[in-house]
Amino acid sequence: MDLFLAILIILVLLVVAFKGVKILRPYEKGVVERLGKYSRTVESGLVIIIPFVETIRKVDMREQVVDVPPQEVITKDNTVVVVDCVIFYEVVDPFNAVYNVVNFYQAITKLAQTNLRNIIGDLELDQTLTSREQINSQLREVLDLATDKWGTRVVRVEIQKIEPPTDIVEAMSKQMKAERMKRAAILEAEGYKQSEIKKAEGDKQAAILEAQGKAEAIKAVADADKYQEIAIAEGEAKAILTVYGAIHEGNPTNDLLAIKYMEALQKVADGKATKIFLPLETSGVLGSIAGISELFKEKDKEDKEIQPMKVKVKTDI
Numbered sequence: 001m002d003l004f005l006a007i008l009i010i011l012v013l014l015v016v017a018f019k020g021v022k023i024l025r026p027y028e029k030g031v032v033e034r035l036g037k038y039s040r041t042v043e044s045g046l047v048i049i050i051p052f053v054e055t056i057r058k059v060d061m062r063e064q065v066v067d068v069p070p071q072e073v074i075t076k077d078n079t080v081v082v083v084d085c086v087i088f089y090e091v092v093d094p095f096n097a098v099y100n101v102v103n104f105y106q107a108i109t110k111l112a113q114t115n116l117r118n119i120i121g122d123l124e125l126d127q128t129l130t131s132r133e134q135i136n137s138q139l140r141e142v143l144d145l146a147t148d149k150w151g152t153r154v155v156r157v158e159i160q161k162i163e164p165p166t167d168i169v170e171a172m173s174k175q176m177k178a179e180r181m182k183r184a185a186i187l188e189a190e191g192y193k194q195s196e197i198k199k200a201e202g203d204k205q206a207a208i209l210e211a212q213g214k215a216e217a218i219k220a221v222a223d224a225d226k227y228q229e230i231a232i233a234e235g236e237a238k239a240i241l242t243v244y245g246a247i248h249e250g251n252p253t254n255d256l257l258a259i260k261y262m263e264a265l266q267k268v269a270d271g272k273a274t275k276i277f278l279p280l281e282t283s284g285v286l287g288s289i290a291g292i293s294e295l296f297k298e299k300d301k302e303d304k305e306i307q308p309m310k311v312k313v314k315t316d317i
Helices: 002-020 094-099 104-121 125-130 132-146 166-250 254-268 280-316
Strands: 021-024 028-034 037-042 045-048 054-060 064-074 080-091 152-163
Touching: 002 021, 021 028, 028 094, 037 094, 054 094, 064 104, 080 104, 080 132, 104 132, 104 152, 132 152
Parallel strands: none
Antiparallel strands: 021 045, 028 037, 028 054, 064 080, 080 152
């Protein structure tokens, strides 16, 4: 009998210890109720409650995710798109999370779906496809404000997919293809334009350089010709001065000048011309030539007179 009583007492103590001693993990908090009424909120660690009088409800404080099911939403331009999203939230007040909402998962799912319809309903299809960040931000603000009394905080909202109808997708694909072809044509035209401009600039520079080279060559040739003509002119001038000095130093007679003049006339008449024009200044020289011819005539006359005398002498002998 005593052994049975001891065993019974031990079992009762074990049950009391099991019911009265609770262990909360580091990411958990507990809401303690005494006889169905809120008593206190306890932190993580070892917690002792009164068995059969107090109960504890554990609340997970970690960040959690809610996957909102896909739904059809009508945009502002009456296009039906299928949209779904995910919501990341965390509990900040265990009391409100336990007592202010019955089923938090269902409540936040329905709230997200209704507000998603409102937000996308104010946007056109193109805006809906390109404004995911805007949709995420607006939806997070609405959900965070609505779930504040539930003791939770919406950390972020992410749109997983936005699917337009098949015909819209095909039309968008064609439009995108046309835009890409347009951009490709524009880029090709721009490239050709730049190429032609560069080519024209290259031809221009080549022509400028060629013209500069020719100008410099012409200038060099002109300088050389100029130097040559100057040298020739200086040589001729010196030669003339030398001849002129020699003539004056030699004191030439008119006879000598006439002979030189005739030699010059021989060279002038050596060409193919049938007429020769003599300058007016040659009258003095012509006079000298006439005098020389008279001398030649007189000499010929004397020679003729001497020849008969020689013949006569020979006859007499």
